Amino acid sequence: MAELKQVEIARLAGVSQATVSRVLKGDPQVNDEMRARVLAVVQELGYVPDARAQSLRSQRTRLLGLVVHRAPEALAGDPFFSALIASIVEQAGKHDYHLCVDTARTARSQRAIYEELLRTRRVDGLILVESETHDKRIERLSREGFPFVLIGRYEPVDAVCSVDNDNIGAAFMATDYLIRTGRKRIAYIGGPAGLTVTRDRLQGYKNALESHGVGYDPRRVVFAEFNERSTASAMAELLNLTPPPDAVVGMDDLIALSAMREAKRHGRRVPEDIAFIGFNDSPLCHYVEPSLTSIAVDIPALARRATEMLITLTEGHEPQPKRQIVPARLVKRESA
Amino acid sequence: MAELKQVEIARLAGVSQATVSRVLKGDPQVNDEMRARVLAVVQELGYVPDARAQSLRSQRTRLLGLVVHRAPEALAGDPFFSALIASIVEQAGKHDYHLCVDTARTARSQRAIYEELLRTRRVDGLILVESETHDKRIERLSREGFPFVLIGRYEPVDAVCSVDNDNIGAAFMATDYLIRTGRKRIAYIGGPAGLTVTRDRLQGYKNALESHGVGYDPRRVVFAEFNERSTASAMAELLNLTPPPDAVVGMDDLIALSAMREAKRHGRRVPEDIAFIGFNDSPLCHYVEPSLTSIAVDIPALARRATEMLITLTEGHEPQPKRQIVPARLVKRESA
DNA sequence: GCTCCTTCAGAATACGATTTCTATTATAGC
């Protein structure tokens, strides 16, 4: 394949390289006859501009970055991310943007990725997922004015753009539903305690208890890492309480399922002895037995809005509003 | 944040811009004292080179592309891709490469993505997943000499670099196991008939039947799309046979699970009346009841080798060997 | 003391597009 640059096209069409660029950019300041001549050559040779040169000159790469704040092993089994990535890719594609995915394993690599992607100008903006309640990265990004959008939320800094699932509302809905269906001793199993999601859903859980005048018992709240062993032992702890809980709100489908499995291993019947509700409404819910009642997070909506917001930001505008909340809904199945 | 480019660093360190570049590239042709002076300034200002300029100048973006040949909806629930993406990102990161993910929904968008990513030089090479048995893209990429690696395999073109799961062997293993454990009427539910995976696994299935002298009955082979409805109706078809199958090899965990669900809906006991084996050993297998016996595909190994191969290619070397096969293993659980 | 390397750093160029600046021509207005 021969060298194919604008100068070649220009030479063949008998015009200047600047004119070729103008034609390709749709500049109206160019005569129809010239335009046609250039386009003919472009068509014939199948010329496509070099994105690297465009990036340097225009100072924009048309690449968005997605940084997932979780170790690859933990990421591996989670369908949430497939869905998120797929939706972001699709939405970004509509605006001619591409997506660059990175995972941030350790604290060190987080900094590295931040340097790598943004300081090097490799991407035009970032989408961050699963932020901690206090996060130096966010402070810094925000201070330095880099375009980024959070999927989640961040209290400490006011100006942060974010799209969040209505976690408080969703956990309220789940807990409220359990209370209304007669459950008395409802437990909550969170993910890592530092995560904002973990805390927001805990808040919703507490709100629901309070709204029904049910006392909050801290022994019924436990936390787990994103792996089965940790969740199972958290569940075992709950089962040792006297009296044991008769319902569990899991922060996550995988957590709820692991907990449910553990309960069954201890001989409890679901949902007769104990009910379970998870979050995400992943395909899993549907296949297990009893099928898992779950809060459906609207992942495509999260992805769409976050992407739109980020593109708005990278193009220099101020998104309105800066914080969006995507409603969730309860999908009733057999486990609760 | 002030303008931060090599010229600034050079000015502050009292050297030329070329020297700054040399220091950062680790060029040995530079005196220690100068090097130290430059590095001090770089450190202090936290200078990081501009990837866009580097890309243009060096003609390499250090970006790899992953093109997933499936619609976003179908992608959404599948944990296979989370795992694949996570592993590729990790492996690529070790060589200072990043990953750009794209999905190719329609035939048109496939071409578009190909143009977008490669012709524009936006990425240095591509990893393709889920190829069809005949694929124009592959022919073209290969003809034009673009660096790419297939996860899967492609018979028609000899020189194609690929890393494949040992699908024939794995399906053989699954079928062989079912025969050895006394199953007589084993069915196979494939994915879309055009996919190489579908056909390879079918081949392994046939091989196993043959090696045991069991007759191959084409009525026991059906195909499904990647969604539950399609799979359920394929399974229903199988259940209508007289006699019905007493075991099913599903091309995929989701297919196997959907089929199993359908069988249970028809009152069949698993594994007593009918056994099921899936592929991928996704977390799902573990949570369902009965838990699903599955062929574990070594996704990290696939990802690692494909990534290594692609990087070798993009750096101008010839990978040895060009085709790799990653072995699979049977994970026995309750369903078979 | 002279030439010949070697070592090292600065100057200059290249990468391939976008965009500003400049020049040409044609048209309008008087």
Added chain:
DNA sequence: GCTATAATAGAAATCGTATTCTGAAGGAGC
């Protein structure tokens, strides 16, 4: 018929880095 104004296209500068080319200084060898 002369200037003013568009309309249009070419020339040239620019984006920030990598690298080739060039030159200066110092040491070795005789």
